[in-house]
Amino acid sequence: MTTLETTPSTTGSEQTRLRDISDAEFTGAYGCDRFTAAVILNRLRYAVEHMSTGFMREAFSPIIRDWYDFACTISGPPRHNYPMAVVSNSLVVFLGTLGDAVRNTVEEFGPENLSPGDVLICNDPYRGGTHVNDVCFIRPVFVDGEIVSFVNMRAHQLDMGGTVPGGFSATKSNVYENGLVIPPMLLWSRDEPVRSTFSLIFDNTRWGGMLLPDFKSIYQQLALGERLVLENIERYGLDAYLGTLTYACDTSAERMRDAIALVPDGEYTGSALIDADGLDDSIDYTVQVTLRKQGQDIEVDLSGTSAQARTCINCGVLDAKTAVGVALTMLLDPEVPFTSGTWRNIDLATPPGTLVSSLPPDGGIMMFWEASGAVVSAVFDALNPALGEKGVAGDYGSTNTHNASGVTADGTPWTSATQCGGEHGPWGATKEGDGDSYTVLFFLNNLDPATETIEHDSPVVMLRKEHAIDTGGPGTFRGGAANLKDTLWLSEGNHYLSPFRTKVPSGVGANGGEPGPNGAIWIFPPRDGADDRPAMLGTTPDVYATSTPVAGVLDPVTKALDPVDGEYHYFASRQVWQTKTGSILRCLTNGGGGWGDPFARDPERVLADVRNEYVSVAGAARDYGVVVIGDPRSDPEGLRIDVQATAALRNQPS
Amino acid sequence: MTEEHDTPPTPVLERIPVHGDCPRCGAEELRRYPVVSEGGWFEVVKCQQCLLSLDRSPWSRLGPIQLLTDLL
Numbered sequence: 239m240t241t242l243e244t245t246p247s248t249t250g251s252e253q254t255r256l257r258d259i260s261d262a263e264f265t266g267a268y269g270c271d272r273f274t275a276a277v278i279l280n281r282l283r284y285a286v287e288h289m290s291t292g293f294m295r296e297a298f299s300p301i302i303r304d305w306y307d308f309a310c311t312i313s314g315p316p317r318h319n320y321p322m323a324v325v326s327n328s329l330v331v332f333l334g335t336l337g338d339a340v341r342n343t344v345e346e347f348g349p350e351n352l353s354p355g356d357v358l359i360c361n362d363p364y365r366g367g368t369h370v371n372d373v374c375f376i377r378p379v380f381v382d383g384e385i386v387s388f389v390n391m392r393a394h395q396l397d398m399g400g401t402v403p404g405g406f407s408a409t410k411s412n413v414y415e416n417g418l419v420i421p422p423m424l425l426w427s428r429d430e431p432v433r434s435t436f437s438l439i440f441d442n443t444r445w446g447g448m449l450l451p452d453f454k455s456i457y458q459q460l461a462l463g464e465r466l467v468l469e470n471i472e473r474y475g476l477d478a479y480l481g482t483l484t485y486a487c488d489t490s491a492e493r494m495r496d497a498i499a500l501v502p503d504g505e506y507t508g509s510a511l512i513d514a515d516g517l518d519d520s521i522d523y524t525v526q527v528t529l530r531k532q533g534q535d536i537e538v539d540l541s542g543t544s545a546q547a548r549t550c551i552n553c554g555v556l557d558a559k560t561a562v563g564v565a566l567t568m569l570l571d572p573e574v575p576f577t578s579g580t581w582r583n584i585d586l587a588t589p590p591g592t593l594v595s596s597l598p599p600d601g602g603i604m605m606f607w608e609a610s611g612a613v614v615s616a617v618f619d620a621l622n623p624a625l626g627e628k629g630v631a632g633d634y635g636s637t638n639t640h641n642a643s644g645v646t647a648d649g650t651p652w653t654s655a656t657q658c659g660g661e662h663g664p665w666g667a668t669k670e671g672d673g674d675s676y677t678v679l680f681f682l683n684n685l686d687p688a689t690e691t692i693e694h695d696s697p698v699v700m701l702r703k704e705h706a707i708d709t710g711g712p713g714t715f716r717g718g719a720a721n722l723k724d725t726l727w728l729s730e731g732n733h734y735l736s737p738f739r740t741k742v743p744s745g746v747g748a749n750g751g752e753p754g755p756n757g758a759i760w761i762f763p764p765r766d767g768a769d770d771r772p773a774m775l776g777t778t779p780d781v782y783a784t785s786t787p788v789a790g791v792l793d794p795v796t797k798a799l800d801p802v803d804g805e806y807h808y809f810a811s812r813q814v815w816q817t818k819t820g821s822i823l824r825c826l827t828n829g830g831g832g833w834g835d836p837f838a839r840d841p842e843r844v845l846a847d848v849r850n851e852y853v854s855v856a857g858a859a860r861d862y863g864v865v866v867i868g869d870p871r872s873d874p875e876g877l878r879i880d881v882q883a884t885a886a887l888r889n890q891p892s
Numbered sequence: 893m894t895e896e897h898d899t900p901p902t903p904v905l906e907r908i909p910v911h912g913d914c915p916r917c918g919a920e921e922l923r924r925y926p927v928v929s930e931g932g933w934f935e936v937v938k939c940q941q942c943l944l945s946l947d948r949s950p951w952s953r954l955g956p957i958q959l960l961t962d963l964l
Contacts, residue, residue: 319931338932342953364957421961491930521899532943537927545900555955559928578930585927585936585943589903590956597957 256485256492269481270474278474278482279324285466286310286326289391289459296455298448299396300695301655304687308393310459311336312467314483315385316349322578323483330576330681331607332392334560335367337578339374340388342366347422354380355429357457361398361420363603367556370398370417370604371405375425377460379467381476387483389463391456396655397444404655405604406641407734408516409813410550413599418442426457445653487579495534495583497570501624505530508620510612510635511742512593513789516549519808522741523547523593525609527616538562538617540588540595547593550602551738553609558594559586561610564681565617569630608636608738611679615744622748631666631673631717631751631831633680635744638663638737638759638789638825646697646729654696657687658725659735660757663827664710664718666745673718673830675705675852697729701774706826707851711743712861713751713832714839719852720757720829724775726822733815733823735759737789741806745831752836752861754829756801758790759809764820775822785824788815799826837863837888841879849874863888907940914939915946926951 256264264272289310293302301307309332312324322337343360344352352358358376360366366374371394379387397404400417410416418439424432436453440446471479505528512523526542546552563580574580588595594609596602615632622629640659645651665673665680678684689700702724711717737759745754762775762785775781779798789809793800817823844864847853851870858864865883868876907923914922919941926935933951938944952958 338928341932345953346959364954487930526902530943532941535943537938537943539905541905542902545903555928581930585929585938587905587925587927589905591903 253495256488267481268485269477274474274478275482275485278470278478279486281470282312282324282467282482285463286312286324288466289389289463290326290328292459292462293391293393293455296451298451300687300691301394301396302452304685304691305394305656306685308391309333309336310463311340311390312463312483313337313340313388313390314480315387316344318480318484320344320388321483321487323486325576328683330564330683331368331557331560331610332372333576334563334681335556336374336390336392338556338559339366339392340376340390343374343376343422344388349378349385352378352385353428354378355426356424357426357460358422359420359425359435360422361418363554363606364598365421367554367560368392369405369606370400370419371395373420375456375460377464379464381468381471386471386476386480387467389460389467391459393452393456395443395449395452396653399442399444402641402734403444403643404641404653406639406655406736408549408551408605408736408738409734409810410516410602410604411548411600412602416550416602416604425453486575487577490575490577490579491582493571493574494566494580497574498531498536498566498583499534500570501531501536501621503532504624506620506624508616508618510615510619510744512551512608512612512738513741513806514808514810515547515551516810516813519806519811523551525594525612525616527613527620529617529620535583535585536566537585537587540586540592540613543588543592543594545593546591546596546601548600550604551593551608552596552601552603553594553606554603555586555588555595557606557610558588558613561613561681562586562617565614568680569618569621569625569628605639605736605738607679607682608736611635611681612739614680615746619746622746627669627749629748629833630668631711631713631748631833632744632746632753633665633830634660634663634720634754634757634828635679635739636737636828637661637679638735638757638827640823640825641734642696642731644697644729644731652696652729654692654698657692657696658698658700658723658823658825660721660723660737660759660825660827662686663721664745664754664830666711666717666748666754666831667713667715667751667833669715669749669833672716673710675710675718675830676721677718697727699726699728701726701822705852706777708854708857708861709755709829710852711745711747711752711754711829711832712836713747714834714836715751715832716839716847716852717745717751717754717830717832720754720827722777723825724822726820727817728819730819731817733817735788735809735815737809737825739828740790743831744828747831748833750835751832753831755799756791757826757828758792758799758807759788759826760785760797760824761788761815761817762786762822762824764818775824836861839864841884845877845879849877859887910937914942914944916944917942922946926955928955
């Protein structure tokens with residue numbers, strides 16, 4: 239089996255396009271005709287989705303069940319260098335790193351040491367990317383005694399030990415505090431569970447009772463994936479199967495190469511800022527990107543990026559690589575299938591020991607997506623000026639992750655992870671339209687936990703989860719609105735809060751659009767002597783005076799947002815935010831960036847935004863030059879545009 | 893501000909000069925350095941002008957990270 243592609247720029251000649259090769263050449267290269275390759279590829283995509291559906295149906299852990307915090311892939315054999323050819327429609331940071339994770343895990347364990355029925359695991363961020371909670375499960379597929387493929391799953395485990403229950407905290411200093419690191423090990427051997435491996439995990443993690451059934455389900459999904467792969471090989475032959483894996487990666491490579499070629503040759507620089515790590519706020523962290531583009535190739539250089547952080551806000555180089563692949567896919571051609579081939583014409587050159595290429599043991603990795611998300615932002619910052627109308631505005635930048643635990647009055651322990659902070663928020667706008675308002679970061683792709691399950695599992699009441707007004711970056715197409723979330727805690731709790739990007743807007747504008755404003759986090763303690771439940775909090779600036787600010791750039795007196803003259807509040811000034819029963823936590827995310835000149839936005843769209851309370855009457859005039867008459871609350875259907883006043887406002891010299 | 897610290901210097905990727913001209917663009921700017929791409933880590937000899945890779949050899953599996961157990 240071979241490939242028609244070559245590695246980046248090893249030749250100066252044009253590569254043959256897949257559509258231009260003859261049928262005979264296609265069959266010679268890929269072991270089957272085009273139609274058969276398409277059929278096999280779709281059947282394999284069905285296989286990973288079937289595995290995913292099965293796991294979703296059976297999972298006990300809320301982060302699997304409610305967040306879809308897992309992914310499935312199919313990789314090729316060692317003799318083809320483990321090409322990741324098929325991915326599920328799920329968590330992109332997992333997909334981006336799984337190709338390398340499978341290769342590194344199997345190579346270290348030794349493919350010659352694997353047998354049919356084995357399940358190999360590894361959770362080391364430096365070997366496979368992401369963080370220790372994300373365990374890779376890898377099952378070899380054998381034909382006639384030879385490994386021909388791997389079916390794989392990476393799934394977030396709710397706890398992997400370490401100093402913080404649930405793990406989501408910026409405060410852990412090194413890999414030893416961070417959690418249990420599992421090197422390549424067998425979890426099942428010839429379809430028999432390896433008790434010593436299970437003991438290693440369950441003796442070092444919390445809530446093993448929840449993990450155990452999920453592990454059993456993962457084992458069954460991998461066995462299902464193996465069966466489906468073998469069915470394809472039996473029906474179409476091994477050459478056709480392996481050729482299809484190669485074809486899938488070549489297709490990605492060709493589309494990405496075409497997309498890169500559309501960028502003008504040159505050198506582009508960009509950056510993104512993370513406020514601080516979990517030790518103190520004396521150092522902020524910059525991700526610096528230089529993209530050098532020539533012809534069909536791009537080299538992404540991360541030199542100039544800050545040294546690795548002193549606490550676990552770093553990511554590994556495989557996460558940085560994923561971020562680069564995601565950013566270029568989104569900016570240049572969102573239709574490129576996400577496989578190993580995505581990176582064929584992309585080289586990532588990075589010094590070791592940076593925030594996004596950290597080294598053990600001190601460069602701890604937990605909040606990895608925050609650092610690699612800054613890589614996405616920096617690539618957008620670099621390329622947007624060159625892309626003009628193809629530019630994409632920035633998203634909310636940080637999941638502002640909330641992690642809390644405690645014991646209720648009756649002695650029941652509880653944990654809430656990634657449910658009650660600012661985990662979900664907006665995207666930026668594009669040339670196609672307004673940014674979405676309640677989703678996850680560009681490269682995550684998760685679900686949103688249902689309020690009913692959050693309130694069932696933890697002593698909390700979700701008071702408010704809504705779009706905040708005037709928070710989408712103005713533009714011809716508006717950025718998505720920030721999310722405002724209020725939660726009332728019915729028990730004392732220990733909270734870890736991780737908003738990392740409140741100093742500089744993450745929702746940068748594109749093509750002349752404006753950035754979305756930054757958010758913040760506040761805790762409202764219960765009123766002294768109050769024996770009733772707190773009332774709903776308002777959203778006007780006067781409500782914040784009684785709060786305890788956690789994060790954000792705020793007015794020193796009113797504690798309301800003040801991005802110009804306010805003072806920065808450091809999210810880990812208390813490593814643990816301890817709250818009393820009756821406290822309310824408010825998280826406001828950053829807003830998405832706008833695309834295009836705001837004064838070119840169709841006035842009717844501004845009117846609709848006022849009607850739907852994305853934009854206030856004052857904001858319509860200030861940000862869009864559209865004068866709206868009426869009250870959206872008392873008479874929403876009576877709103878109308880003052881055409882003359884709007885024309886006068888829009889024609890004012892700037 | 894909780895405490896003053898010196899900001900640590902930013903790490904730099906060493907690009908080692910390699911003697912010779914680029915066969916594609918003629919530039920005398922060949923450098924050797926590691927990159928990560930499709931297929932993992934490679935040590936490349938690459939033209940800094942036109943990005944032509946004159947050589948791409950597989951590098952250490954985990955890049956700059958060395959495992960003590962690799963010494964077993």
